[in-house]
Ligand code: AMP
């Protein structure tokens with residue numbers, strides 16, 4: 209935490225109401241609470257935005273939280289202007305001055321007229337403002353910079369340092385910010401009156417709400433394809449700021465610019481851009497939580513984690529199992545043209561009951577033929593998949609006709625359109641066929657291919673390192689002395705990761721020695737995106753994984769109400785998430801399936817997925833105590849779920865015997881043969 213609990217970044221707009229559907233160039237807000245990014249908020253007009261800000265500030269203050277609010281327009285003008293206009297150099301006086309004069313509704317605002325009026329007063333109608341977005345001329349407001357003259361500096365000091373920043377004298381046009389100042393500062397002036405706000409860098413930031421001026425282009429790179437640019441920018445900059453330590457943040461804020469104001473982050477671009485996607489405290493448990501039900505633990509993981517890999521382009525042949533980084537839309541309708549679903553004879557219009565005789569047209573229509581034409585009153589031989597020729601909209605089955613002497617005879621009725629498929633009846637051109645975050649299946653390949661999609665953007669594969677810990681472990685194939693055990697977890701985890709579609713990276717074994725383990729983790733975190741360890745995750749003397757993560761200050765021991773499974777040690781090492789799994793192979797596998805799998809999905813850019821279970825009759829009896837959710841090694845035989853004879857978490861043979869898990873909920877329960885229990889086949893976990 210850096211002193212602010214909630215970061216809210218706003219991309220302002222001086223445009224008119226942009227309608228109910230989220231659009232670009234409207235007002236967007238990005239909110240990051242306690243390091244967790246929320247979905248960007250679309251605000252269709254300034255009235256809605258102001259109400260939303262009031263509600264947000266009110267509820268944050270009520271919850272005792274500090275808010276850093278950023279707005280993407282200058283808080284001050286180049287030196288000299290405020291004094292010339294208001295008689296004082298105080299920029300906040302200028303805010304009030306504007307608030308009293310700007311008329312603003314969702315449909316229109318008076319910014320151009322006011323700019324013209326100021327020009328007449330301060331610059332003989334030739335400046336400092338220019339650009340008129342309206343049809344009608346405005347006295348004193350030049351449309352272009354021709355004949356323009358500005359009695360004040362063109363840029364503020366900070367703008368001179370920010371490459372590409374627009375001058376606030378330009379009242380409109382692509383990228384201009386002048387209109388946003390006129391429509392934004394009045395809103396901020398009102399918020400200042402309603403709340404105890406400190407405005408940076410004019411006032412000391414000692415209040416619960418601070419306003420800063422931002423310019424997202426300074427630090428935010430291009431938006432991914434499926435994002436609206438403004439939504440992306442505010443989300444990203446909120447994330448960058450929330451990732452900052454209190455120390456770094458105070459360095460950024462330590463600026464003197466009493467009249468003109470300053471752009472947040474200027475001079476610190478590299479640092480802001482380097483903000484890791486995951487915060488160091490992303491696994492911290494909320495205050496008071498030390499024993500979490502499975503669902504709560506999953507909800508936390510889901511909200512804390514985010515995509516950590518890049519994006520690349522692949523062609524269909526390499527897309528199987530990859531995760532789509534964008535929505536995918538059809539480039540062609542399926543079917544592309546109306547065609548026949550059967551072999552038969554095509555004609556126009558259908559026909560009523562009774563006998564029919566049609567002349568057989570020359571030639572035939574087969575799949576792949578360009579559609580020809582059939583004269584009125586004739587039928588044509590047509591084969592499954594063939595595009596319907598012009599003049600054909602109905603097909604009669606070949607089994608139902610007699611063909612002789614160049615005529616086709618059959619009895620009706622035949623409904624118009626019978627045995628044909630309409631163009632686009634499956635998928636229309638441009639329709640979304642797959643969502644972002646989809647793990648591409650073989651059927652998806654068929655769908656993409658059929659609809660003309662050949663190249664797609666996918667998330668780069670997640671690199672997952674696997675490390676076993678424990679002095680007792682030896683490698684399969686080596687000689688085990690008495691007291692030693694073969695490493696069973698690593699081969700299992702590496703294989704599971706490959707089945708999940710990630711890239712497994714073998715990090716070997718580490719002894720129960722803190723320095724050795726530290727060196728392994730240091731080396732690993734530069735080459736992988738996430739680390740799975742097994743063993744040493746509890747709080748005992750030899751539990752070095754949890755001790756080290758604790759030492760790094762980025763660890764939480766998650767006591768989850770699950771059986772089997774001891775505490776899960778979750779932490780960050782060198783900016784990479786570490787899942788400290790229990791050492792017992794059964795617990796290690798179940799914790800991987802239940803927790804690490806969905807978490808890695810999110811890190812890899814996939815949609816959150818819940819393994820699908822099925823209620824089936826039990827083939828066993830069991831009495832279960834209240835408190836923990838239990839997973840039993842199970843398989844289906846004869847339509848019933850049977851479970852492995854022993855529940856011991858060292859029984860690897862049971863893992864191998866099983867084909868899925870039976871999930872028993874937290875409350876106490878007695879299961880008798882025939883009772884419904886939830887069976888989750890391994891296939892539901894993608895394995
Ligand atoms: P720990 O979590 O380190 O206390 O280990 C719990 C139990 O799991 C001990 O009996 C360990 O020997 C065993 N164990 C830990 N890691 C592995 C492994 N990679 N393969 C097989 N057994 C393991």
Ligand code: MG
Pocket residue numbers: 677678679743744750791
């Ligand atoms: Mg151990």
